[in-house]
Amino acid sequence: MRTAAACAVLCAVALPAAPAPQDPPALAVTVTDGVDRAEAGQRLDYRITVHNLGGDQVTGARIEQEMPATTVSATATDGTVEGAGTGEQKAVWHADLPAYDIQVFTAGAVLGARRDLGTSAAPGTLRAATSVCVYAGANAAPLACSGDLDDLPESQPEPEHGNGVGWAVAALAGALLVPGVVRAVRRGRARRSG
Template sequence: MRTAVVCALLCAATLLGPSAAASAPQAPPPAVSVSVAVTDGVNDTEAGKRLDYRITVHNLGPTDVHRARIEQEMPATTTSATAPGGTVEGRGTGEQKVIWRSDLPAHDIQVFTATAVLGDRTDLTTTAAPGSMRAAATVCVYVGGSFAPTACSGDLDDLPETHPERGGGDGWVWWAVGAVAVALLGPGVVRAVRRRAAARH
């Protein structure tokens, strides 16, 4: 009889144990804290130049981050890009993007590098600032397969204005028109002046 009672108590404890454990409040996962910074070491550039980017990712939290995704959007005029350890996506101008995947140990700093070669601007009708445009690169860190970035940073470089000189072109046109007018009308004006002078005398 005692054996049956003991078995019954043990079976009940076994069945109730997991449900009791499951109902116990679970500690929330530690928050992920990551920072990122990007720089190419210059403030202005131009077509044909190569920009060397340095991306620094810092895991500020006490927990390891596995398979973080680091994405860099290259400037709009980028014609070619390289990234050691990363994958370059997009081939056309304005479509270059670099992706790295890396573990970020707790309190650790990871450094990534990339290069971009700039081409000529195709749109000369607008500017981001008087006399210049910007070569902008953006880096974001994504954690846990999320589509929302955990941290982002950017780098801006001035591009010189390359609008054609409109005034100079118009000036040449007016000079040409004036020369043609003088060539066509000049003899007639001279004859008219001579006739008037002869009539007076």
């Protein structure tokens, strides 16, 4: 019995205690480009604000901004741009976030024309959407995310389907001409048979 008790005491002293689970850092993030409408060829300048609301520093945070789907070129001040094709670009920053600190990151995106004219968020519009998420370490789940939406006008005019005036004129002409043609045919037949 003494051996078991001695072993328990020695094992407790020799083995480190499991660390207490920590709450994830409290972060808030916002992103804005200062406009509500954009169009092809326009450059949007984004301001990303990350606020560490907690009393502990977040070391090695990763801030990722997914650029709008029509982005043809992007920049990230003091960061990098990953992805090369339209719709595949994102800006990435790595930073330490001191306790109760606010940090600002900036990025830019030049929009191209939308490619898929069959989809629209509202008649005649599409949205230029961007999202920003903050990650800590190798954690796959974001600690905070935010987004910004801008309306894009129709990049190509909708095909005209007509307003029915052509059909109305054709119907009117037919209504006026057909009885006259029918009478002329009847008269011609009556002369030949008579």
